[in-house]
Amino acid sequence: NKPPKPATKVAKEDLKVTNDYDKVVKEDDRDGVVYLALIGGGSPAPNDCGLIPSNPAAEWTGWGGPLNCDNCTIGEGATTRNEIVIGGTYFPRGIGxxxxxxxxxxxxxGPAPYARFEGYVGMSDEKDPDGCGKGGTSGFTFKLDGKEVFKSKTLAGSDGDKNVPPLKVEFDIPATAKNLEIEITDGGDGISCDHSAFGDAKLLTAIAAVESADKLPAAWGKIKVSY
Incomplete structure (x- = not known):
């Protein structure tokens, strides 16, 4: 698969520049971390790439899909994927x-019962607000076995003259939970420009959920386009 177009690291990200970033959320390589994926992972047993969905692939994305790489945005179609940037923050792991x-x-x-979900959601920085309203809008709902555990407000790509930063999502997972369901909506105004993304979306087993944050790696890993 063709690698996504690299994002650009800058001293200060600019609302009017697409796919630039001045912050990074590093890849988490602790034991007991399983990333959500779409292409190279396994289900129900994850592999080194992560865990892929069990529902039909036709439900995974709308226009521009299906995705042909992990850790990339939808772009403008199969040959125009980008690395994942949300509100000036770069994510080496994520889903567009x-x-x-x-x-x-x-x-x-899983390798052990999952104890926690952590991740970020928001609008991809690949859409310029000047040509796309607020850079698109979306809403995100998370459910465990059909019960809602997190619902975002409608998120936009920009607010005035600033990018909207990624929204952190985290919740505990009961040991008896069987399914995690994630729904993305169009924000109530149609799907035009709605290029949203997940960043660093991962499941934690108990060993990772209680491990001190100062044990996180100091350097983020090489981007994995396909596995």
């Missing part, structure tokens, strides 16, 4: 989406 989408992840095949 366009329009409405649904993911169902089977939680029963």
């Amino acid at each position: 989406v366009h329009g409405t989408a649904k993911y169902v992840y089977n939680l029963t095949g």
Whole structure:
């Protein structure tokens, strides 16, 4: 698969420049961390790439899909994917989406019971607000076995003259949970420009959920386009 177009590291990100960043959320390589993926992972047992959804692939993204790489945005189609930047923050691990989408992840095949979900959501920086309103809008809902555990407000790509930063999402997962369902909506105004993304979306087993943050790696890993 063709690698995504690299994002640009800058001293200060600019609202009017697409795919530039001045912050990084590093890849988490602790034991007990399983990343959500779309292409190279396994289900219900994850592999080194991560865990892929169990629902039909046709539900995973709207226009511009299906995605043909992990850790990339939807772009403007199969040959125009980008690395994932949300509000000036770069994520070496993540998932790009366009329009409405649904993911169902089977939680029963992990290396140990999953104890926690952590990640970020927001609008991809690949859409210029000047030509796309507020850079698109989307909403994100997370459910465990059909019960809502997190619902965002409608998120936009920009607010006035600033990019909207990524929204942190985190919640505990009961040991009895069987499925994690994630739904992405169009923000109520249609799907035009709705290039949204997940950054650093991961499941933690108990060993990772209680490990001190100062044990996180000092250097983020090489981007994995395909596995």
